[in-house]
Amino acid sequence: MRAAGGMLALLVLLLGTVAVAQVNGRERRIGQFYHSRWTVKDGAPGQVSALAQTPDGFLWMASAAALYSFDGVHFRRFEPPDGQPFSSIQTLYVAPDGALWIGFIHGTVARLREGQVTRHGEAQGLPLSQVISFATDAQGALWASTSLRGVYRLNGSQWERIAEPWGLPAAEHLGRAMFVDRDGALWLALADKVYHLEKHGRAFRDTGITVKWVSLMSQAPDGTLWVAEPTGAVRPVGLPGGKPYPGAGRLEVQSAGVLFDREGSLWATSLGDGVRRIAHPEQWGERRITRLDEAGEPFTERDGLSSDYTWPIIEDREGNLWVGTSGGLDRFRHSTLVLAEFPRGSHDFAIAAGNDGALWAGTTNRPLMRLRDRTVDTFDIGAPILATHRDRDGQVWLAAENGLWRIQDDKPLRVADLPAPPPAYIHAMTKDAQGTLWAALVGGGLYQLRDGTWTSLEARTELRARERIMAAATDPQGRVWLGQTQELLRVEGTDVRRFGRADGLELGIVTSLSAGQRLWVGGQFGLAHFDGQRFHTLDVEDEEPLRGVSAIVELPDGGLWVHAIPGILHLRADELARVVAEPGRAARCERFDFLDGLPARPTLLRPLPTAVRGTDGRLWFATSNGVVWIDPTRIFRNPLPPPVAIHAVRVDGQWLTPGPGALSLHEQATNIEIDYTALSLSIPERVRFRYRLEGVDTAWQDVGGRREAYYSHLPPGRYRFQVLATNNDGVWNETGATLEFVLPPAFFQTWWFRAVCGAAVAVGLWLLYLLRLRQVRARLRRLLEERHLERERIARELHDTLLQGIHGLVLRFQAAAEMVPMGHPARVAMEKSLERADQVLVEGRDRVMDLRATTVDAGELSTAFTQLGEEWGHERRSALHVVVEGTPVALDPVVRDEVFRIGREALANAFQHAGARRIEVVLTYDFAQLRLRVRDDGRGVEEAFLQAGGKPGHWGLSGMRERAVKLGARLDIRGRENAGTEVELRVPAATAYQDFPKGTWQRLRRLVGGLR
Template structure:
């Protein structure tokens, strides 16, 4: 807790100081004119990087694209990729050699070609103009637009204006002298400037006649406006000069620059840029500050950047400044960009390495190297001094600046080095670290174990026995309490005070590896090393873990006037906000974020890890300086350049496994699309490598996907449906274009994904289920039939047993009893009783035979009901004298088995009852198909049946009840009635669909089956 309270208190002090400094500091950004052209971040794209050659014109449209007109066609550039442009609508261009470009503020692009052709591009549509629309056949040198909406073109045959789709010549009719218009320009006031072979003239805003500004002009290549409103021209033979300044003399507006410039541009800070045809780029930072005289091409006042400096080509023909402030130059071999980097490189002499730095008085730093003289370096230049000795270490204290090298020690007084002492070993090659002791002497670390102290005119060597390793300190620092801090290799720090030496190492929580940087911060001392950043308070150390990738190789550690931390690390220069660092000390699990400044910000090389140390210095003016193996850079932490413009986003194309197509308002994809790629871009041209994208397919993605700097989204097997693809982008400073770009995506359904296919599948499943159910019922019916057959077989067995045993035995008994009865005389009463008993026995045998016949009889033995009924009639005819007549009508094929059996049973029972009880003379059995019903009728002409018997049945008999039960089994209606004229009528009716299932529909059959 003591550790945290102490650091939190010092953090609070820093925050108060930082707030005051933020209020007091000037908020204006540094003027880019303070930079030399060599201090701009330069990037070149040649044919090897995909850039076109022979760039003749440049323009930037409202969507952020940089357009390149070349001798072989039109290209556009999004900062990453060059793309040759072909319009999708309106036909291809009528020519290929581009002479001029103009991007109206309202959008679109005008393209002027050689030999009398112009085109206007709006998205993917192009409108072309040629001689048929009134355009002269000469080259279009320039195209421009005035605030009134008119479009003008300077051609070899004069000035023309677009009027309702036709070009009309307007030069002579509006007072413009000359026959040719070599160039034109629209200034900030909306005036149209035109250069002819005879004069430079201007048309007032909304005016109808030109006014001549000067007739002393040569062949004008370009016209430009300076910051003060003066008009400058670049002449093919006369160089670059002011041509009009209103009422004043143009000669007072600036010098004449004697160089053959093919272009002309005043940037936003007022610096003049001039591409040349064979001599690279010229830049004049402050034209108005130059003397009013002729300045030659080799003058130092015109900064020079040529091919040996990295320019793609010394032959440059066009120059523009984009909306983010970058300068673009087109030449014969490609494209070049100059931008203001966050880190300002120092203009050191070539060949300088191993930079030892120390803050100079007031501003800037002193820089010593092994091979170049000691120099004072600031943001505006470099000033060498007479000391040519190699310098390998430097420091500053209250007594002044210390310098150390192989030649000894020096002190700087009023910018002049004074020898202080030779090294203790003449054969030593340098000094690793040096600090004053506050008493006129110095502590020095050389490449020998221990430390050396120069005091009272001599050297004292301390082997430092308390240190567990045998080495010399890499860094030295005196704190406010007059303690000497020594940082060693392999994670060791020695603190020397009057109370003795204290060693801080891994046992105390230190884990930075080689200690290469020390920074005092009140009660805390921050430590930088090869493994990151740590802090020591009250003899205890702890590490600070950063968000993202861990820091490595921290060899410089400073705090700016606002309190923020800056580390010179292997990844680059990292800024950590003081509030985040304070929170990291309060919350051990918190990982503070850092802002990285790397090679894209102008950092050359990586910081030294051994010597000279440290590699980071705070100058008196608050500017921070960082040394690397390849140079020195600086930054003003109060005015870090920032890009406030959100990048325009566009969707370029989409591709599948079949091919690639340009993106339109919507994408229609066929079914079975396995992979969809959507290419998008953002036209942030300053640092396109740091543009970050995120995208989302609405309807498919549940959240935004972070694409990093990838410019393509990939979807595998997108399901059918309607989606909206959206993409947004953020520039290098995190400014986000929230609106982004979007496109509709429609993925067609396959046939198996159609609704009708699902219905068909559902129907097929239902049919299969029905079929399975039907087969199951058939199986159950087969099993039931088998069981019925078993029952019938059992009935037949019982019938045989009754016939062969019981009936035969009873018949034998009857015959025996008859034999006994025959012995009794007829006149005996006993004989009559015995005869009556024998009659009763015969009746019982007849009835028993009938029952046995019923057990054996089964309609299933016959394939058709009519045949079975006739067989039944024949069987009764052999035993009874009453005839049984069977009559059938209609086709009875296909009769259901169960219906057949039950109808047969009903008919048999009705016939049996008629023969047994009716005492009639005839029994008629009729079976017929009538309309939609099957009718079975059994009629006799006997004595009929009593009403009570019809209603309740005869006690002990079950025939009528059995008839009704059989009818109910097959869903038939049965009626049993006695006629007035005598006799009984049994009638059974059931639907044909029930009796003949194959004749009914499948739904009816299914219903009947379920029943």
């Protein structure tokens, strides 16, 4: 076999785009991968017999006669759209065009692409024989290997059997695995031999390699071809160019699958012994391995595997390893945090960084341990380690129940007894600028060790009784900081200062200190930094608040790593500079938790701190269930944006499958649920989504990890739904997925229905208007009739009482006058009075006649105005012209009388006050109204009088307006000083005309025919 150095060089060349952390991933043990499993109770199918991943990111798996897809969260069974169920599935294969080919145990194959299934059987040239494997050659042609009839090649839409013309035996043979290597050559296991077809070749060549029932082939980074033989072994068999492998190395295990991952490690599945991983298969050389414990690293049910019976294994686009078992599905992926190789069951880790990248760890139930180069050495010092400290000189100090120890020459050396008897023990340590060790004891106070002698510092530091120091640190200026409950002490020589709430320190119990470029303080309620005068609490942009800080590690670049209850938080130096410069702003951070390999939360009781920086740059974090490390310069990142897919829409409880075009929903759809997903299989729990529905959502909706969108009571229309997603490292797929759907309107939501409803409403309003108009007209007519009756009553009363009484008085006055002699002055005066009384009686009788009858006869309104003009114009030399427009019709008597009185008052003003030479009266009879206009060329009316309703003491204008209001008419008086006056009266036709039509149809006929 080729040398290991050449192997690694070739591997680096091939994987030049892979992160550095991945290159070193081979050094991890299989137990240090992040392992997840899904069983039947999690929705996974049992007995997974085949696996494949399509370019859209979906993981497909076969289980008996069913096909399932998996997006990292949900398993979904695929139902063929033609309604014909699949038979038992043998193999799955993804072609370069993205189609998923399915081979069945009982013969035939199917092609699945974009949800559509195309079946191939005898009609297309395939025999009824089990399809074992597929392959695509350099020309893009698809090959299929069958169990009884040999090899077939797809030519257009038909399959042709490949035999003698291609250099294969004419007789039918058992077709097994096929594989296309990185050079484009096709390898074929046929019966017990391996054949080789060069790229662009037209004939297979017998390689001379003998095999036993090959189930799978894989190629190592150095080009070596490996095979898995369920009845034989996992072994290398060939070299590039179709040459036999010269060595005899083999792993004799019943293996169903073999795979080289992108780092060059070999993974092998087995039929009953779980999974095996060989990190450096190139180091096998000529060995023949027969014992399973020598075959690399096992991972079985005891380690958490869903079943020891494993079969298919694949590597997805993100570098995760997937294994199908008889119990479900398993995933192995690189975790950012790597579990240290300390024995399981260790508790209460007190850790300190040693030289050469080593880590010293003490626990309460095991001896002192040193981890170096993946090897753990133990040192029994007779008591548990309760506290550790590495000073600025690189000296490691260990505090145990039996005294203080120091690491010297990679071994623990006892330095001194404890300064106080048990149960007191050292909880925190630091070394000041003078090289003196400070030790804080639980239940024993504060001491200083110098030249092997302990000195109490309680008086010097003004410690109060029963005060407990939880953390200690020395800053670059040599000042010692001591963390207590609610307070922080700073000791600088003989000066001691306390900081508390008044100084901005509101962290509860101080549990951790970091005195580097800045002083950082961690406590129960968060993290704070010191600006030289005050403390400022730092908030972070995270789903969980920063609480329970058990350790703070400041890197040389100024960045922080904080170990707290939510997990391990990384704050970049530039981000810290930003929030320090802008107090009150939350800092962006990167959080690592159980999804990154953190086994448990930190403990805030003891020992503290729970994180240290190793001499090789790695950061170590102690939890209640183990220790993990991370290399901050080599963090595994996921650079691939997740493909986004919309796989189903549920409308009022009915599931619909989106197609290539717009999805048409049913009318009156009320509740719409859109199910979408993102295909990031590394950490799907951290995939985040945002979506919007154009026309409904004004902005993107950030919904976290929710994979459903809900809308209800959408109006009819065409909609476009967009969804975007980000992977676990914040890489967004800005294209996302789009769904267009149409919500058709119901008949009552169409434009024509709305138009009909609008017209109906308009007609209804018009009818209501006519009804109201009729009611007003009837009410007005009743008022006019009542007025007419009242006038007749008043006339009767005047005639029967006032006029008769006055007439009697006149007669008696006449009798008295006749008793006075003729010619007597009194007789003359009395006769003149009687003449005036006769005139009053005549005038009274005329007024009574006016009340009992109309002023003018029917149809002679224009004649009445003409007569007034002749009577008044003769006396005042004014000319009156009366004009009639339209055909005169019979008017309501009361209306005719009121119109005449308004016109007479207007003429009286024109003749008596305007000094006009020309006066015009226009009577207009039309369908809508009766209009009267009186115009003159006189001196006009002042605007102030028009607004005030006339001159003081004169009631002409007021009376005209009152009469118009009673008629329901409109009266307009326009005039300017020295520019004439115009009086216009408009009376609605329904009020003015005596025979005005009552129905709408009659009115239309009247409108068309005109007034007659």
